[in-house]
Amino acid sequence: MDGRAMSRSETGLCWTCEMACRAAWPAAIEVRHGDWTARYDGSPIRRTNSLNPLPGATGPTRDVRQAAESFYAGRGRRTVIRLLDFATSDQTALENEGYRSESITRTLHARLNADIAGIGPDTTLHDHASAGWLGLRETLNPDAGGFRAMLQRIEAPLCFAETKVDERVASIAYGVLIDDLLVVEAVATDPDFRGRGLARQTVGALINWARRQGAGQATLQVVAENAPAQALYRRLGFDRLLFSYSYMYAPEQNDTQ
Template sequence: MHDATDMETPPRQGSVPVGSAWRIERCAALAWPAAVTEEREGWLLRHSPGVTRRRSNSALPPPAPVRSIEPVERFYRDRGVPVRVQISPAEHHRELDARLAGLGYRVESGVAVLTARTGDVVAATAPADTAPAVTAAEATREAVTPAGTVAAMAREVVTRADAAPAGAAGSVPVEVAGDPGGWLAVFADLDGHSDSETVGREVISRIAGPAAFLSVSQEGRAAAMGMVVADSGWAGVFCMATRPDLRRRGLAAAVLGAGARWAAGRGADRLYLQVEKDNLAARALYERVGFTYSHGYHFRTFP
């Protein structure tokens, strides 16, 4: 059994206030919608049958100190699934974490949440000798329904500098789509999880807010991908993946740059993303283009 001291002590540089961290988590929950969502005593309870991703089947605590976990346990036990709590921000909910550890909840999956100014990422991924060009979609405001669903957005191709290691040259075309459509096939190809098709159908297809679905093709096949969802001045970066044999060619940086340009055009001046704490290669890339540590989270699950 692990306890609260088993989790990596996060760096403090770049941390944001607790209120901002909680707002990020709320934005992320809306950007990655669960099939069933309920609010009980400040808890955000999420359940998605058939989806194995922890964030789709876990409870997000309120920002105030937690007095009772009974609503959480009842919600998940009524559905016959393990009780899972997302301890976020972990730096703020140490008492809750210790309490769950004492009740036998096991610890899972340490995650770092990083944030960046959108303009910093645009600048870091733009060609060194030219100013970033405004894409057609950034110059045209797409129609949005009252519910926030993108009603129409043309597919486009944007180009960003290949931010590969020193010595690499050239540029990477990134395709940006306003609906998942054909992008879901790219997701199923590159995601690498057994439930990829289910996630595409049950999670990604439910996204209501403005979203960009980004992909790079090389050698006639899907090479890299990402997804960006805008909400209330923030934009979340999700589903970043690069085909293993095509890594270190700047593809991920190109996707990030295209996503940042898209987000800037939707009024999002801040970006956030979630990355496993032990994924040092990905964290190095994100830090290189301007992301810094905001807060951490992990899960507690019983039984």
């Protein structure tokens, strides 16, 4: 992937949002290899179990790749390399080594110029995840406690939003404030209650909270194929595509090239 032509300020904003997203979902272990960092926490989440570039990185070089492969092999994991489309990297070289690209995710940005109207009383904010909040998260994304452990590693101001239907938590998200930037994470709605605008209520409440804390901008990451989510985020002001990223998977031992 060759870095897209960007101004210095645009590149700076991309890196600001990228590193804020990492801080909002921290890995348990990070080991630096050159200008890349191998992240690991043992969960199914790819962002925290992949080799990620640092600002100014190129490559990864063969030495960096081999160090990452050793790092992940020692933990029983297949090596995954995360490539950002605005950062210079050599996807062709990885493909020649048998790596294959999977999944594209988009990083969106919003200016928080106004509160989100119409947030009802069934949407509430908390400084910790309620039992109902965690219950919905773990029903939709079971991970044997890895998510709870990750939350404990977040060092920045944190807020949990939930929207209930008939006293049942039906929609969740959390937000992390990095300087004046809100990072929105873990947006999810119970399948029984989708299509009712609950996610708008939940994310909107986080935006209003962040504005009260002095935030002027927000970012989030969404799978490219999730058109309904992207439409929702556009309505909430996330109308700027900053960059996309993809994952390169190392070949399995029995793969042929």
